[in-house]
Amino acid sequence: MSNTMTDQDFGEKPVERRDTDNYVKEYTESFVDKWDDLIDWDSRAKSEGDxxxxxxxxxxxxxVLDVATGxxxxxxxxxxAGFDVVSVDGAPEMLVKAFENGRKxxxxxxxxxxxxxELNRDIYGRYDAVVCLGNSFTHLFNENDRRKALAEFYAALNHDGVLILDQRNYDAILDHGYSSAHTFYYCGDNVSVYPEHVDDGLARFRYAFPDKSVFHxxxxxxxxxxxxxxMREVGFQNIETYGDFKETYHDTEPDFFIHVASKKYTGKE
Incomplete structure (x- = not known):
């Protein structure tokens, strides 16, 4: 039997699958092949700007260390843009696709x-910046895992380095429900994305593609x-949070929050 996974398997009770290590199994080869339909590169570049x-x-x-390369x-x-970049991901299928996309x-x-x-076991040297983008930090279900990951990001940085980490605006979804009018800025055409189940410990998102394939x-x-x-408790300083790339925003409006945190001691909070 091939080691390459094509079908996702969440078992008989998918909303009970709440473990960090499951993400590797979620990014099957067939889902990864579809990912660039979901993340439309041109519209995402336009939305993010620079x-x-x-x-x-x-x-x-x-x-720069891109720890969620996708x-x-x-x-x-x-x-x-001229940066010296090392690309990291936990899902091997993602790295294969990233390498192909880079080569193209x-x-x-x-x-x-x-x-x-265990990031610093597998990378070498120190970096001026660590970027963890694409709502990737949300794959960690355990608080100890989150603290360990942030500590590893901190350790990978030079003394005046910066961490940029984004996350979906779950506060709005948990407090006000999900609005179907809210289309995510990065989505390709004809791709449907919405949370099928949300509680304080799980957001189970459904991704439906034009060819009728569905992933979660x-x-x-x-x-x-x-x-x-x-971030503060791990040692990061002066954490600035942006809503969809803006400094001023209403908490319920942005799709994403972007946290920019310094390792350098600034004396500011």
Missing amino acids: FFIQELKKRGAKR TGFHSVRLLE RGHILRTTQADWR LNMFPLRKPYVRRL
Whole structure:
């Protein structure tokens, strides 16, 4: 039997699958093949503009560790902006796709498969920035896993480094319900994404594609204040949070929150 997984398997009670290690099984080869239909590169680039590039440049970052590479969108954008990038993901199928996407655009990605909880075992040297994007941190279901991952990100940074981490706006979904009018800025055409089940410990999202294929991801609904508190407790300073790339926003409006946290001691909170 092939090692390559094509079908997701959440068992008979999918809403009870609440463990960090399940994400590797969720990103099957067939789902990864569809991922670039979901994450439309052109519309995502237009929506983001150069937000991440400017945040990194204004901090003088040159060497960047992209710890949630996925199919390579941010790694490729950062390479094209002149950064020295190393691309990490825990799902091998994602790294294969990222490498292919990079090659199509004339880049050779330096990829490493690594578990965030043991990140520094598999990467070398220190970085000016760690970026953890695409709502990826939400795959961690256990608080100890989240603390360990943040501590590993912290350890991978130079003394004046920066962590940029994003998350879906789960506060709005948990407190006000999910609005179907809310289309996510990165989605490709004709792709339906919505939470099939939400409670304080699980957001189970359903992804439906034009060819009638359906996939799911089980994720932990992280609240914004909780993530900021964990970052502070691990040692990050001066955590700025943006809503959909804006400094000023109403909490219920953004699709995503983006946290920008310094390792350098600033004396500010």
